[in-house]
Amino acid sequence: MQFYDVIENRKSIRKFRGTNISKDKIDRMITAAMMAPSWKNQTSYKIILVEDKHKRDELSNTVMNKTDEAAQSIKDAPLTAVIVADPKHSGVVEEREYYLVDSAIAMEHFILAATAEGYGTCWVGALDEDKVRQVLDIPSNYRVVAMTPVGEIEEDKEHYPKKDIKDYVFLDSWNKSYTEEMCKIKH
Numbered sequence: 001m002q003f004y005d006v007i008e009n010r011k012s013i014r015k016f017r018g019t020n021i022s023k024d025k026i027d028r029m030i031t032a033a034m035m036a037p038s039w040k041n042q043t044s045y046k047i048i049l050v051e052d053k054h055k056r057d058e059l060s061n062t063v064m065n066k067t068d069e070a071a072q073s074i075k076d077a078p079l080t081a082v083i084v085a086d087p088k089h090s091g092v093v094e095e096r097e098y099y100l101v102d103s104a105i106a107m108e109h110f111i112l113a114a115t116a117e118g119y120g121t122c123w124v125g126a127l128d129e130d131k132v133r134q135v136l137d138i139p140s141n142y143r144v145v146a147m148t149p150v151g152e153i154e155e156d157k158e159h160y161p162k163k164d165i166k167d168y169v170f171l172d173s174w175n176k177s178y179t180e181e182m183c184k185i186k187h
């Protein structure tokens with residue numbers, strides 16, 4: 001899949017089939033995650049791949065809103081990737097904690113690679129961190145940043161509408177709109 005098709009195809013998917021994912025595909029997703037930039041190349045994060053059905057069921061219970069479709073999706077998809085990081089292994093500049101940035105970039109690389117392989121994903125951030133630590137035996141110095149189910153898409157969906165370009169892209173200074181006329185891409 002071409003890069004911009006991957007970008008276009010990535011959506012938060014919450015309905016999955018249980019078909020297994022081959023190891024070579026998982027390896028490519030992991031390789032993509034490991035290519036991400038990180039603070040001083042410290043890769044403060046670790047990615048835990050969870051295939052075990054019992055553990056996925058337990059992880060599903062860590063989703064804060066139990067009616068959230070994301071909770072069910074973790075049970076249904078054959079794989080959940082959990083990203084955790086030790087803040088001490090990354091930097092802090094003016095209170096900006098870069099372990100979150102390291103993790104987010106790596107996770108998005110992983111998600112885009114999964115998309116390129118034809119799979120659905122959904123970033124799940126509203127989770128009970130202590131429960132996730134318990135389920136996966138994660139040491140207490142690691143923060144749980146996010147998890148995503150990965151699997152064949154059972155039900156696709158339209159993209160959520162995004163904001164108008166003029167509301168979030170500026171040119172040269174604050175609030176000077178980079179207008180839609182200047183941007184050839186309509187969305």
Ligand SMILES: Cc1cc2nc3c(=O)[nH]c(=O)nc-3n(C[C@H](O)[C@H](O)[C@H](O)COP(=O)(O)O)c2cc1C
Pocket residue numbers: 010011012013068069070122123124125126127159160
């Ligand atoms: C930091 C972050 C946390 C999120 N947490 C959740 C979550 O807990 N549950 C969920 O269903 N979706 C979650 N999402 C997915 C967003 O709801 C989704 O990205 C957004 O609605 C835009 O839709 P799209 O991903 O299809 O473009 C999260 C996304 C981000 C970036």
